[in-house]
Structures are given as structure tokens and as C-alpha cells.
Amino acid sequence: xxxxxxxxxxxxxxxxxxxxxxxxxxxxxxxxxxxxxxxxxxxxxxxxxxxxxxxxxxxxxxxxxxxxxxxxxxxxxxxxxxxxxxxxxxxxxxxxxxxxxxxxxxxxxxxxxxxxxxxxxxxxxxxxxxxxxxxxxxxxxxxxxxxxxxxxxxxxxxxxxxxxxxxxxxxxxxxxxxxxxxxxxxxxxxxxxxxxxxxxxxxxxxxxxxxxxxxxxxxxxxxxxxxxxxxxxxxxxxxxxxxxxxxxxxxxxxxxxxxxxxxxxxxxxxxxxxxxxxxxxxxxxxxxxxxxxxxxxxxxxxxxxxxxxxxxxxxxxxxxx
Numbered sequence: 588x589x590x591x592x593x594x595x596x597x598x599x600x601x602x603x604x605x606x607x608x609x610x611x612x613x614x615x616x617x618x619x620x621x622x623x624x625x626x627x628x629x630x631x632x633x634x635x636x637x638x639x640x641x642x643x644x645x646x647x648x649x650x651x652x653x654x655x656x657x658x659x660x661x662x663x664x665x666x667x668x669x670x671x672x673x674x675x676x677x678x679x680x681x682x683x684x685x686x687x688x689x690x691x692x693x694x695x696x697x698x699x700x701x702x703x704x705x706x707x708x709x710x711x712x713x714x715x716x717x718x719x720x721x722x723x724x725x726x727x728x729x730x731x732x733x734x735x736x737x738x739x740x741x742x743x744x745x746x747x748x749x750x751x752x753x754x755x756x757x758x759x760x761x762x763x764x765x766x767x768x769x770x771x772x773x774x775x776x777x778x779x780x781x782x783x784x785x786x787x788x789x790x791x792x793x794x795x796x797x798x799x800x801x802x803x804x805x806x807x808x809x810x811x812x813x814x815x816x817x818x819x820x821x822x823x824x825x826x827x828x829x830x831x832x833x834x835x836x837x838x839x840x841x842x843x844x845x846x847x848x849x850x851x852x853x854x855x856x857x858x859x860x861x862x863x864x865x866x867x868x869x870x871x872x873x874x875x876x877x878x879x880x881x882x883x884x885x886x887x888x889x890x891x892x893x894x895x896x897x898x899x900x901x902x903x904x905x906x907x908x
Contacts, residue, residue: 604840619858620859623811625808625809625811629805629806629866631805632870636874637874640668641660644663645660645663647664647666649784651663654700654778656694665886666689669882670683670685670689671879672882676836684702685890687702687705689886699774704774704778707775707779710748713831714742714746715793715796716824716828717742717828719820720734724738727815731852737825749779752775752780753776799823800819800823802871803819803823804819806870812859818853821849822850823846825845825848826843837872843867848860
């Protein structure tokens with residue numbers, strides 16, 4: 588019981604502590620920065636964010652098609668929103684597994700197919716984010732050496748994994764657990780490694796992350812700052828790659844810190860950099876949560892018990908290990 592509570596409470600307190608420290612260090616200048624804000628850009632940021640989530644849903648619909656499941660864009664978007672909303676509450680991205688439960692309940696997929704579809708989505712997200720970061724480095728001067736490490740390692744890892752999938756054949760094993768792994772690899776390959784899949788998933792992922800960057804651009808304009816687009820893209824890349832390490836629910840705290848550091852390196856005042864980072868993540872998380880709540884009502888009241896079951900099961904497994 589206590590371990591389950593601490594598994595959620597400790598990461599949440601860590602996230603709150605990071606945000607509180609960031610705001611405390613620039614508290615004297617926050618009101619001045621807020622008074623200069625132009626609210627119209629906040630609406631623009633929300634609209635771009637909604638568009639980005641809709642495209643994420645279409646991409647997930649395409650991934651499921653690769654596994655021979657016909658799931659409409661509305662339904663696939665709802666699946667993504669629910670799982671990402673769960674990730675805002677629980678640590679270690681356990682909310683992702685909710686999607687596998689929903690797919691099985693609504694479309695009779697296997698759990699391995701649900702997990703495989705999520706892995707495909709994550710691979711293309713990480714590879715494309717790292718790729719955009721690598722490109723942005725050519726336009727940003729005086730970048731710390733650790734930025735290169737954060738970008739290059741996931742980029743290489745993702746490419747190596749895709750090449751590995753490309754060259755392995757159909758694998759079998761009499762061992763139950765190895766057989767499950769081989770099944771996952773085969774499903775991932777089927778959903779992602781045709782020429783059409785690579786082109787479509789790469790293109791949509793690029794647009795998704797550029798839209799994510801444009802949300803931040805709108806927040807930058809809201810505070811009447813001028814930050815080069817390449818710097819914004821680099822900040823989004825660093826923030827999301829740092830957030831991929833599940834230290835806090837939804838990467839809250841670590842994402843804001845990474846964005847603020849990147850903006851400050853580009854010459855943005857600490858107060859403005861902190862506000863942009865905090866408001867940017869707040870907007871994205873609130874849109875995500877709103878989409879998740881609407882999606883829960885869309886699928887039905889059975890979703891909440893399924894989410895609780897999925898989270899309890901995963902936390903119990905972590906306790907046993």
C-alpha cells in the first residue's frame with residue numbers, strides 16, 4: 588500500500604519542487620513579465636495544440652491499420668488522449684498501457700498488438716525529435732556539449748533498432764517469454780517498416796513536432812519575446828528527450844527546466860524563460876487533460892475502472908521486483 592502511494596507521491600513532489608524552485612528564483616520579475624502578456628496568442632497556442640493532437644490520432648490510426656485493425660481517427664485520437672492524460676497523473680509512463688486495455692475492449696486486439704502500436708509511435712517520436720534537434724544544432728551557436736549527447740544517443744539507438752528490425756526474419760522460440768518478445772518484434776515490423784509506413788510515419792511525426800514547436804512560438808509571442816525558431820525547436824527537443832526519462836508524471840518539472848535552460852542560453856531573461864516554459868507545458872497538459880476527459884465520456888464509464896486496474900497491476904509488478 589505504502590509503496591503504491593510513494594510510487595506516485597515522490598515523483599509528484601519532485602515535479603512540484605522543481606517548478607516551485609524555478610518560480611522562486613525569478614519571483615520578483617514574474618509580475619512584470621505577466622503584465623506584458625498578449626492573451627490572444629494563448630488562444631492561438633491552444634488551437635495549434637488541438638490540431639497537433641488530432642494529427643497524433645490520425646498517425647495512431649495509420650499504425651493500427653498496419654496491424655490490420657480499422658480504427659477511426661476520432662477513436663484513435665481518443666485512445667491517445669486518454670493514455671496521455673493518465674501519464675499526467677502516474678509516473679513511469681504507466682498510462683500508456685491503458686491504451687492496450689481500451690483497444691482490447693473496443694476492437695478485440697491482443698495486448699501485444701496494443702503494446703506494439705505504442706512502441707512504433709514512441710520509436711518514430713524519439714527518432715524524429717532527435718533528428719529535428721540535430722538539424723537545429725546547425726543554426727544555434729554555443730550549444731553545451733551535453734546537448735549533443737542528449738540528441739545523438741536516442742537518434743542512434745532508434746536508427747539501430749529500426750535497422751535491426753529490417754534485417755531480422757520471422758523468429759520463433761519454444762520459451763514462452765522469448766516467444767512473446769518475438770511476437771512483439773514481428774508486430775512492430777509489420778506496422779512500421781514498409782516503405783509507405785516509413786514515409787507516412789516520418790512525415791506526420793515531423794509535422795506533429797513542428798506544430799508542438801509552434802505552440803511554444805505562440806507562447807513566446809504572448810510574452811513579446813523574440814526567439815529564433817531553431818532555438819525553439821532545440822528547446823522542444825531537449826525538453827521532450829529529458830521528459831522521456833520518466834522521473835515525474837508527464838515530465839512536469841524536468842520539461843520546464845530543460846526549456847528554460849535552453850532559452851536562457853539563447854539570451855532570454857530568466858523570468859521570461861521560466862514563464863514561457865511553465866505556460867507552454869501548462870497549455871499542452873491542459874489541452875491533453877481536456878481531450879482525455881472528453882474521450883473517457885466518449886468511450887463510456889468502463890474506462891475509469893480499466894485505468895485503475897492497469898495502473899494497480901503495473902505498480903504491483905514494480906513492487907514485486
